[in-house]
Amino acid sequence: MLLSEITETSRAVAATSGRRAKIELLAACLRDTGPAETAMAVAYLSGELPQRQIGVGWAALRDLPPAAAAATLTVAEVDAAFTAIGAVSGKGSVTARRHLVGELFSRATAAEQSFLLRLLSGELRQGALDGVMADTIAAAADVPATEVRRAVMFRGSLGAVAAVALSAGRTGLRAFGLEVGRPVRPMLAASAPSVEAALEKVSPAAVEWKLDGIRVQAHVSEGEVRLFTRTLDDITARLPETVTALGALPVRTAVFDGELIALRDDGRPHPFQITSARAASHGVRPGTEQAVPLSVFLFDVLHLDGEDLIDLPGARRDDALARVVPDALRMPRVVTSSVDEAGAFFRDALAHGHEGVLVKSLDTPYTAGRRGAGWIKVKPRHTLDLVVLAVEWGHGRRRGKLSNLHLGARDPETGDFVMLGKTFKGLTDEMLAWQTKHLLDLETHRDEFTVYVRPELVVEIAFDGVQRSPRYPGGMALRFARVLRYRPDKSAAEADTVDGVRAVAAFT
Incomplete structure (x- = not known):
């Protein structure tokens, strides 16, 4: 052709x-x-x-x-x-x-x-x-x-x-089916502004901690373990302690979904940067941040000892997980339909230093690669994963650095990104240096003040609400947007959609 x-x-x-x-x-x-x-x-x-x-x-x-x-x-x-x-x-x-x-x-x-x-x-x-x-x-x-x-x-x-x-x-x-050793795209979660709002959609439900860690899919076959990121990259060689922990489980073949996170001695999480650096390094190097081991929290199983579980309801998959994975390696959870009980669990997750909770249907199958209604994430603040569309040069002490980010949400119908506003807040000197280097690598063209980039880099944005705005094509803009962190582990296709932003807007 x-x-x-x-x-x-x-x-x-x-x-x-x-x-x-x-x-x-x-x-x-x-x-x-x-x-x-x-x-x-x-x-x-x-x-x-x-x-x-x-x-x-x-x-x-x-x-x-x-x-x-x-x-x-x-x-x-x-x-x-x-x-x-x-x-x-x-x-x-x-x-x-x-x-x-x-x-x-x-x-x-x-x-x-x-x-x-x-x-x-x-x-x-x-x-x-x-x-x-x-x-x-x-x-x-x-x-x-x-x-x-x-x-x-x-x-x-x-x-x-x-x-x-x-x-x-x-x-x-x-002939296509789940193969141990070949990763599948992870199931994704929708968002809700509160535990109560989530339980209005899914109840009774399993409520689990939501960690600020690294998503991992673990494939086990006769003691051999392979680890994959949410972008399906193989990181097995970087995580010997995780391989050892999962290789000891009493299974012949299995595919697990879970989270890896660096924890302090008191059980609270280290900053995400330490978890990220550890997952990016090749092995544990004494005397550095990379020496911090990653703890494993498994929350789902897609295959177990020759049987595919991906189409089974969530409750049955959790029963299978509990049979072969000890409590120490499982994500803390409670099954409830009570707003008070779920709210107390949410507050306990926050008290342990975690992001929030995931509210999960007991009936839904594992919908790989899709953001369905079966899983709903709840955080104490509004956050969105958005894509950087362009960035403006900074002024004053930020002169020579790319500073003010143009932020876009994904339009699932057209494939374009709808701009929701700009922000330069929340950026540390380290982040300014990092984004200047990486965004220049993504440059497509520029004018006197702005560098336009390929829409590939995902950034997690916190904000106080969504307001109507004729200034932007989507008719809305984020209020008091600020940068939390970059998400190089996510692709632009995983960014939040315009529909998701509108859903949040209904509650703000």
Whole structure:
């Protein structure tokens, strides 16, 4: 398949507002792909790279060669070029990558150059989100969308599922299942402003501590343990104490969901930065913060000794968890329908230094990769995970640093990010230095005062409320927004949505 076919489809999809019409255009394109091209096409049409990161920043895309007169580039050739660019490392790698980028762009027409530029800069937002692409795969392969979504839940890759759906149909999709050793996307929680509001939606419920730690998915097979982050990265080698603790459990095979956190001698948590640094380090290094061990708190089990539990109600999964995991390694919880009892448990969680609680349905299955109504998080303050869209240069003692953040929530319908306001509050000198470096790496363009960036970096924002505002496209703005911390462990697709902000606004 020629890249021009992808480019034309992308242009047509961006010009189309209706969801069904977008799906028809995308499905027609996928039907024309060969077996080896399907996954690449899905990635490109979703605005992603199969390689994830290839080390190409805005600087490498500023001076492009003249466009080719005719369309000759194939999708496979583009993929090979991206792989080659990503493989460059060592001394002179910046120059080498820029040379390879120039070679690729010299073979692209003007329309293809525009497409590649937006693809590499993260600006290809045309409404082909995961939900739309799942329905597209179903339409292209003539299979039920529910079966596509279930396969994606287990495989974690739209492209891989699309390749199977188009080549093997429903039979191929049904072969996907939970595999010990292959991580699935974690189940996500919605938000409520209070325990009482959460229990109005889910009752009776299990109420658990919500920790400010690192989400971990642990796969155990015959004593061998592998640990994955919420972004499905393998961090097994970094956490020998966690491997030892879980390897001793009385199970043959298991998949657990849980949280890792650094605790002080009195049981209260260390600052999140210590937990994060420990999870990012390779082993325990005496005399440093990395020497702090991480405690394990498991709260769910998706597979146990040959049986998949992912579709079972929450209460049955917890029973299975309790059979094989001792109390010391399990998340504290109480099952109740009483607002007073749940409120007391919430206050106890806060007294132990934790973020709040999760209120969980006893009936819901484990919906991997989705933010369903079955889990609801409650914190004592309003917080949102938002995406940095741009940042302004600072003044005074912040001169030379990127300071004032432009914050956006995800629009699940269009894939765009809706700006909710700006803030420079809560930033320490260390955070200012960190964000200046990282946001410049994400730069797409700038003007005199503002650096515009690829919408990839997630930041946790505390705020006092949401108010109406004609100043911003979403018609609302955050009141007294302030930065709590950056969340490099989260992707932009996991940021809070505009609908979630509106739900919070109803209570503020």
